[in-house]
Amino acid sequence: MNIRQIRNATLVIDYGGKRFLTDPWFGPKGDFPGFDGTPNSHLRNPTVDLPVPIDELLGVDAVILTHVHPDHWDDHAARALPKDIPFFVQHAGDREIIRAAGFTDVRVLTGNPVFDGVKIIKTPGQHGSDECVTAIYDLLGEVCGLVLRHPSEPTLYLAGDTVFNDYVEANLRSFSPDVIVLNCCDAQVTGLGSIIMNKEDVREVYRLAPHARIVASHMEAVNHATLTRAALRGFLTEHGMTDRVLVPEDGETCVL
């Protein structure tokens, strides 16, 4: 399995002989304003450019979208991707959105479909603490994570845009993943705390999955991120976690 960190949650994953593109956010640096009510909202998003030309991201077998937030999916991606590509989404609501963008082969992850031998399991997550999501549900909405399984591959778990919580702990127990991708830039909403994982959440996952390798993703691309790669690396060193946690730069491939 290879996981290439592109930018934010956009990954190219080679798994079970297939190539998957996750959460395609293709806009240029500064494409839209920072999110209101979040740290550093004066910064525009994305805060960095894509590390590769968009053309390099189009030769994939399928797209998987964990949710439709604007840092995971945008018009630039909608325009660039082939309209007949198999496109997996979390539920009927997102299917409607992707179909409306012109895609003709949109499949729902509920039911844990198999794509050319790769089993794609939908996993629960939550885009903030209970207090946070209850307070601003209309902004945070529904999200999912993924588990990929194939007879010739280690098990891969992408937690998606979730904080560490009972759902994540249950997924770790249920699927015993060998490789785990965590979205962990500690993006925050002012007054409501983290809406994806922070460094302590990474430590919890590290502790609960003592044999898994962890890939830190969704770093240094959005205005409301509060944890840099450098700060995370410092934390990993401080806590003796560098043996199993990778922090790839944008454009870097993790061979796993």
Add this chain to the structure above:
Amino acid sequence: MNIRQIRNATLVIDYGGKRFLTDPWFGPKGDFPGFDGTPNSHLRNPTVDLPVPIDELLGVDAVILTHVHPDHWDDHAARALPKDIPFFVQHAGDREIIRAAGFTDVRVLTGNPVFDGVKIIKTPGQHGSDECVTAIYDLLGEVCGLVLRHPSEPTLYLAGDTVFNDYVEANLRSFSPDVIVLNCCDAQVTGLGSIIMNKEDVREVYRLAPHARIVASHMEAVNHATLTRAALRGFLTEHGMTDRVLVPEDGETCVL
């Protein structure tokens, strides 16, 4: 805690000093045709009448709806219930449906809200096997279960319209419920198997939750049910499970 079995998944639950009504399906016997493509589709639904006058079901503090299938929610309930009652639903899509029916205080379970001291946790489930849900997602859709918690109460888990699967197993581990409500009439879709729990699923839950009491619900009310209360009771006796599994009749209250 008291759980009164009304009919199908309609329950009145006294918990933490509050009274909850779940999945209010109020139509009279024979209100609509049997489900196409299911066993005994010549029978009309519901197959039995409500055991109590509708008026007896209206004095509750809140409604919780696990999903909007027509054997869980109907126009009769929409007309009868007070429009300002706190009404909990699984996600924004169902919120739209309930708001369109005139309800003014519709709350989403995502974020695991607290209602007057009762924590309501949304739990994942799946309305059939992977093969079944992948094949007929547009019919089966999204569902949820619930966990109720209160400092002075045992933990209650309502699995909802789900088969036994990794999600249910994870919920049992995460929440260690003391009381579990299972929808277990083994409703089936022809050629695609069970879409809620069957007797073997009940046995799996019994085995995995060795200290919990289990209430069998969603029995003998829909055309596609294939497991009767009598058959379930026979199975429980055969397998030595009568000590912890209750099979209430419609109208009967379980004091737990």
